[in-house]
Amino acid sequence: xxxxxxxxxxxxxxxxxxxxxxxxxxxxxxxxxxxxxxxxxxxxxxxxxxxxxxxxxxxxxxxxxxxxxxxxxxxxxxxxxxxxxxxxxxxxxxxxxxxxxxxxxxxxxxxxxxxxxxxxxxxxxxxxxxxxxxxxxxxxxxxxxxxxxxxxxxxxxxxxxxxxxxxxxxxxxxxxxxxxxxxxxxxxxxxxxxxxxxxxxxxxxxxxxxxxxxxxxxxxxxxxxxxxxxxxxxxxxxxxxxxxxxxxxxxxxxxxxxxxxxxxxxxxxxxxxxxxxxxxxxxxxxxxxxxxxxxxxxxxxxxxxxxxxxxxxxxxxxxxxxxxxxxxxxxxxxxxxxxxxxxxxxxxxxxxxxxxxxxxxxxxxxxxxxxxxxxxxxxxxxxxxxxxxxxxxxxxxxxxxxxxxxxxxxxxx
Numbered sequence: 001x002x003x004x005x006x007x008x009x010x011x012x013x014x015x016x017x018x019x020x021x022x023x024x025x026x027x028x029x030x031x032x033x034x035x036x037x038x039x040x041x042x043x044x045x046x047x048x049x050x051x052x053x054x055x056x057x058x059x060x061x062x063x064x065x066x067x068x069x070x071x072x073x074x075x076x077x078x079x080x081x082x083x084x085x086x087x088x089x090x091x092x093x094x095x096x097x098x099x100x101x102x103x104x105x106x107x108x109x110x111x112x113x114x115x116x117x118x119x120x121x122x123x124x125x126x127x128x129x130x131x132x133x134x135x136x137x138x139x140x141x142x143x144x145x146x147x148x149x150x151x152x153x154x155x156x157x158x159x160x161x162x163x164x165x166x167x168x169x170x171x172x173x174x175x176x177x178x179x180x181x182x183x184x185x186x187x188x189x190x191x192x193x194x195x196x197x198x199x200x201x202x203x204x205x206x207x208x209x210x211x212x213x214x215x216x217x218x219x220x221x222x223x224x225x226x227x228x229x230x231x232x233x234x235x236x237x238x239x240x241x242x243x244x245x246x247x248x249x250x251x252x253x254x255x256x257x258x259x260x261x262x263x264x265x266x267x268x269x270x271x272x273x274x275x276x277x278x279x280x281x282x283x284x285x286x287x288x289x290x291x292x293x294x295x296x297x298x299x300x301x302x303x304x305x306x307x308x309x310x311x312x313x314x315x316x317x318x319x320x321x322x323x324x325x326x327x328x329x330x331x332x333x334x335x336x337x338x339x340x341x342x343x344x345x346x347x348x349x350x351x352x353x354x355x356x357x358x359x360x361x362x363x364x365x366x367x368x369x370x371x372x373x374x375x376x377x378x379x380x381x382x383x384x385x386x387x388x389x390x391x392x393x394x395x396x397x398x399x400x401x402x403x404x405x406x407x408x409x410x411x412x413x
Contacts, residue, residue: 010133018086038089056085060092210348218299284331
């Protein structure tokens, strides 16, 4: 195998270390530039900011790689889909072309362990601009081809994620139309009446969530219980998207004892009862567990599984927890200084109007096929990620030779 030349990042990339603006210039009304302080604002691919600043100090550009440089999340990455203000917890990395930036990202993924060691082995590493600038990566002559091959997998994953979002939006629109705006089939013939939670259709019962569900708390675990390989899938706080939804890339592996009540399977609904973001973007937000490569997964104590009784279906319950005002109302009961904690009993106290059996079952039936398609797409993405991760070291090391492979470099610019 031929020797692969190396180069330090500072010679092939522009690295911009973030600087946090003053707090008095923050706002959530959209004034100024969207602000990235750290991975709290990260999505699966692109950031999803809720804070803005009118006094930006450092910015990234569209197509830059955004890289976390501080704390336990050092090494997490996102792609910039537009210009962002960069806080002190992140930096941006930009190669000479978008394809160069993609190649740099794959090299960082491959050598992330070595990069993190530059912080001196601290429990919560902090990387400096010099650490990044002097870090060496492989730099073969056919790096554009390598980036093109690997990014083809990422493009398929992103396309599947867009399809998943569309399917979930369809379920949300239908839920809000029928059960929030009360424009359900036949609503013209139903009288609206006063109730303890406001005006609701006649015949709909006001229930507490605890009347129709059972809650199961996850397992308290130790760091040695988590393993890199083997074990059982482990659902934790990182499996909850900001604002609700399931993050497959948050699944870890667990090896230890657990109770049956501390497990969840595909189609189950989990809710976060802990949050490290003071903006309450996780706590009281729900996710439907997608295919996880096992018959079941163990849950962490930061989550509760919400199991419906025979009166309601899981697909209807998912709508209540995701698309009603459940999270907005319940998350206000979470408290704590650095970490927010929600007493699960507050989940049980949430009140809602329960529609007739036929109507909620019709909604569940219409959503079932959409959720099944989401499961299929998540499974495809899991296979794509596995294949890409297997190819990554082989391509960059030269074990798989790309020299004679014909690839059209459409975005080599």
